[in-house]
Amino acid sequence: MLLYLVRRLLYVIPIGLAVSAICFSLVFLAPGDPLSAVLPADASLELIEKLKADYGFDRPIPVQFGKWVARAVQGDLGISIATGRPVNSELARAISNTFVLAFFACSFGFTLGLVLGFIAGYWNGTWLDKVVTSLAVAGVSVPHYWLGMVLVIIFSVFFNWLPATGMGAGGSSEWAWDWEHLQFVILPAVTLSVIPTAIITRTVRALVADILSREFVTALIAKGLSDRGVFWHVVKNAAPTALAVMGIQLGYLLGGSILVETVFAWPGTGFLLSVAIFQRDLPLLQGTILFLALFFVFLNLLVDMVQTLLDPRIRRT
């Protein structure tokens, strides 16, 4: 187990390097240049060349990349060109904001997804199953930024019940877990939770229906085990796969959604990434992508470990 863990942790190094290298290359391949963030439109070619030298962007790309990696391994992701603020602090703030959103989206989406999935699985083939399945199909099909806009139009613009954008009257720095602030998270969290809800519903439905059709369940019922007992066996058998799916969904949610965070002006990692892309803010873009990539790697590792703990068969293989 320890060897497995070490091996998986070592994978992080090539993955991190590959992600950084690809991201670095893409930024240089894309139109515009990393100095767009600081240059006014009226800057002359002469001034641009001078600033490129000042910022070190006139050096060969591999040299720039090497320097960046050397700093990144020491935990220094550099300074945002656009704001002059450290990328670490920009990222930390965005991550905590995305965490708030992901927490609510998970709480809502996972609970609803599990409940609906079990209902549809247990009553497989009935009208109840058909209704839940239709909802799930709609859930995965609907573009969530569109849904976000519709929810804003209904609940914010038309009824004025919930705020349309932001994280509260004082911004994220004054966030508190009280109603005055929580009302800001409702619409983005519901919007963000729709796809995970639908995916979990469909996964759990398929799992439960499959498990219920297995011979061991028939045997358990024949043995006279109570409904609750059978249900517990179904839960235990469905748990590893459901957990893996939830883990991946949690990863997606914690990674932040560019579209949903932009529609709701929620200052999380998705919003930060979109700003970094539009401003060609290379250090910010690099730092954010590296963090997200490593986060996914660790999350997958964590899910694998929990799966192993829950299902001894995986450990044996």
Place this chain on the structure above:
Amino acid sequence: MHTMKLLAGAFAAAQLLAPPLASAQSVLRIGMTAADVPATTSQPDSGFEGNRFTGITLFDGLTQWDLSSADKPSVIIPGLAESWTIDAKDNTKWIFRLRKGAKFHDGTDVNADAVVFNFDKVLKKDAPQYDAKLVAQTTPRMPTVMGARKIDDLTVEVQTSEPDSFVPINLTNLFIASPAAWAKTKNWAEFAKSPVGSGPWKFVRLVPRERLELEKNTGYWDAKRVPKTDRVVLIPMPDASTRVNALLSGQLDWIEAAPPDAVAQLKSRGFEITSNPYPHTWPWQLSHVPGHPTADIRVRQAMNLAINRDEIVKLLGGYAAPAKGAVPPGHPWWGNPKFDIKYDPDQAKKLLAEAGYGPGKPLKVKVQISQSGSGQMLPLPMNELMQQQLKQVGIEVEFDVLVWESLFNNWRIGAKDPKSNGAHAINVSFATQDPFFAFARFYDSRMVAPRSVNWGWIQDPQFDKLVADARGTFGGKERDAALGRLHAYAVEQSSFLFVVHDTGPRAISKRVTGYVQAKNWFQDLTPIVMK
């Protein structure tokens, strides 16, 4: 009945959910188009929107724009300098007399040392406060200013590389920050966390990427411009529909750049749409490179006569004004050109025939345009409409559609560069409130790449003479007359295909009163009273 109960319950819940009542302080909340709070380092980024919200609010320049009238063209008035003169013996030296008693928000004096400190931050490489980012934001806007020195506590001499009457206008872009505040950390990024200027608004709080809060400076040196609202909250919201939704849901009182397709809805919900033509031009800059069809003045004039600008204004929901030049008639720099830019397709066809084009030999032009971009209005539909209109007179237009950043890079390299892909025109909108931006950088033969954006490679001694005359004429009215002659010649030469001027539509709630939309990129928030 049951439905009624549900609705009643819903509305009761809505009451509970409603935001708490505003405090006793009056607050103006503005949704900006910028993706981030513009830099508060004293030299804002985010283009002129940056100067509008974190420049002229927190800081003052030696000179400033008069933003008090919606009718008259906005002109330069004294700021931290009470008066200025050109040195009679040496036209490359300006003497600025500073205002007595002006103070920074930290209580320190605005004096000659402070002013020189701020010139040095962008011009003196060995000064500790010199900063590359500040340089980038400032020096393109004051291209001839070389440095400044203190003469006495209230007098500063400014040196230029050549005689340049545009300097007082250029200097609205240099904001004077408190040297004492900078000295605390000796770092502009740190200074930006708690900026100190002498402007009508004082810094309260900055939440990066989310909001900037300012409060009124009750001790402002200009008593007439002490703000009438207690606080201003500035929120970056680059997405137009997000801005509209935030306004409609009551989270904002004011949004910049109201999108034309939301105007009807905003009006029906009681919001006011304010607009006023300002010094902005949306054109095609035409190539004068020998061998290009647009090097022929008849072709350039024909293109200007082929455009039905009223249709373009209609496309923009009425929020634009037809252009007859870089500045509108009546502007101090208008200059009464002899060539009248209007819609006259017959005359356009005649001119094209004279230039050797007709049904048998259609004129083909390639234009570089962007999909979107700051100040570009609605570039794709506008350009497509122009393409149809030009086809009516026998001009076939091919587009080279680029992302905004690439279009800028192409603008900088000029029409002669092989990377410009043989384009005959480029569509970059620009500010015209500063004569360097409106004229000098386009028409002066020295301003070709890499120095500036004479993209079309205009090498016309007459333009050079007119630019030099305007730069070298120092009386206000005389300089305007010289600029008028330059503008008239530019219109007669049709060096640009002039299309429209933006009118800067903003949507504001009925709570906002006292706002005067000046004919300027910048707007004054101090007279606003919140009801």
